[in-house]
Each structure stands twice: as structure tokens, then as C-alpha cells.
Amino acid sequence: MGRRTPKKKSREIYNAWNQTCWIKGVTVNPMVTLEYNEWWSRRVNDNISRPNLEEARSIEEYLRVVPSELEIIKQDFKKKTSELEKKIEQLEEENVYLKLDVDL
Template identity: 65%
Template sequence: MKKLAVEPMVTSEYNEWWSKRVNDNILRSRKEDVRSIEEYLQVVSSEIEIIRQDFEKRNLELGKKIEQLEEEKMQLGLDVDIQKSIRTAGLGKTSEQWRQEIQEKKIKADQWEKKFQDTRAREASLGKIEELKEQVGELEDALQNSELRIEILEKSNEQWQEQFHPSQDQIRERDYIMGEAVAQVREVADHLQTLAVQADVLSLKYESELDRGQ
């Protein structure tokens, strides 16, 4: 399973602020500090939004691939040329004997066609399902990275609160931004769960069809 690279947990804006704070050893005004918190939260929220949009794009692509797989299964056919079976004229067979032989060959051709369709459909289905599960795994990794960023962000906010004692209005504004970020992560998690269920259902469906064909 492919793993997504984990991006740095803090932004360049945060590193720049922290470096200036250590070097200068002078705290800026409370208004400037609050603005830094807001900018940091906005950057993290933007990163989560990018992950969510990428997930929705992949989910749409996977849905189209599943529909295409169903259409290929319905349209797959084997063109059997019956005329080849009657090109051996001059063997002394009657018309009835020819019709009977043609019917037998047609039955055999239908049987081989069904076996071919079952085998090819199963191989294609298993390939699509494995691809789907692999992409689900990638999205799970992305979701875990997002949750880890939220956790680090929450700890960072607790440290800010201890150092600067923000006002009640500032706390409510910070909590609102945090709530938006958490809601976006939960939305991605819900989509991920739906996609995983869809993959399992598709896998069971093709296994059941193969069992009935055997």
C-alpha cells in the first residue's frame, strides 16, 4: 500500500514567529499575538480543505471507474462465427445433420463464452477492487495526518492560552476556527467510511456472482 508523505506539522509563518521571539526575547503586543494565532489556524484550515477536496475528487473518479466496470461487464460479448462450422461441404451430411451439428457447436460456443466472461469479469473486478482498497488506504493515511495536525494545533493553542491569557471573545473566535477544522476532518472521515463500504460490497457482489456461475 502506498503511503502519503507527511508534511511538516508547523508552517513557515509559525517558525518565523518563534525564531523572532527567541532572538528578541521580547513579546509583541497582545493584538499582534492574536493575529499570529489566527493566521496559523487559517493556514492549517487551508491544508485540511485541500485534503478534503482531493478526497472528493478521488471519490468521484472511483465512482466513475465502478460504473465503467459495470458497463463493460454488461457489454462484454464473444462474437462467434457460426458460418465457419458449415464450410466443410461435401461430407455427405443431410441438412438436418448439419443443423444439429451447428446447434451443438453453438451450445459449446455459448458455454465457452460464459466461462470467458466469468473469468475476465472476475479478473477485472478484483483488479478494480484492489485498486480501490489501495486508494482507500492512502486516504486513511491522509486522514490520520490531518487528525495529527489538529491534535498538535490543539496543544499549541493550550500553550498560547497559558502564556497570553486571551480574552473571552478571543477564545470564542479561536474555538470557532478549531470547530470548523474538526468538522472538515469529520466530513472526510464520513466519505472515507462510505467508500470503504462500497469497496466491500462490490467485492462480495462479484464473489457471489462467481459462485453462482460455478
């Protein structure tokens, strides 16, 4: 009795698989009708999802760069500093008016 090596095992599996596929091809193909092929292609194509145009975005939106957290923080900081500078100017003006009132 000879030993079955892994190479022989894999060849046996390969041959068995090929034989099964060959048998399926021989037995199934002559039985398939034109109507079945048309039905199958419609069925397959119906299962393919179509893009939803309502949710579609333009190319510009896809290519738009999303700012990083650091950039967002910088923008917020600039806004707050400009607001504070305006408040400081207002307070300085009020201070000047108050000094003028005191001098009178």
C-alpha cells in the first residue's frame, strides 16, 4: 500500500472539484432556456442598487477641504479677540467721556 502524500491529496481534491464543475456545466446548460436567461438577468439587475440622486452631492462638496480642529479653534480665537478688542475700544471711549465729565 502506498502512502498518500499531501501532493496526491491535493491532486485528488482538484480532480474531484473539476469533475463536479464539469458535470454541472454539462447537465445545466442544455436545460437553460432563453426566457430563464432573460428572467435571471432582470432579477440580477433589479438587485443592483441605483444611486439616489436626492442625496447626491456635487463634486465641489466632495472636494471641499474640511478644516481641522486646530483651524476651527484658531478661527474661534480670532473671533473672540476681535470682539474683545471692540469692547476694549468702547470702554476706552467711555473712560474718555467719564474723564471729561469729571473735569467739568
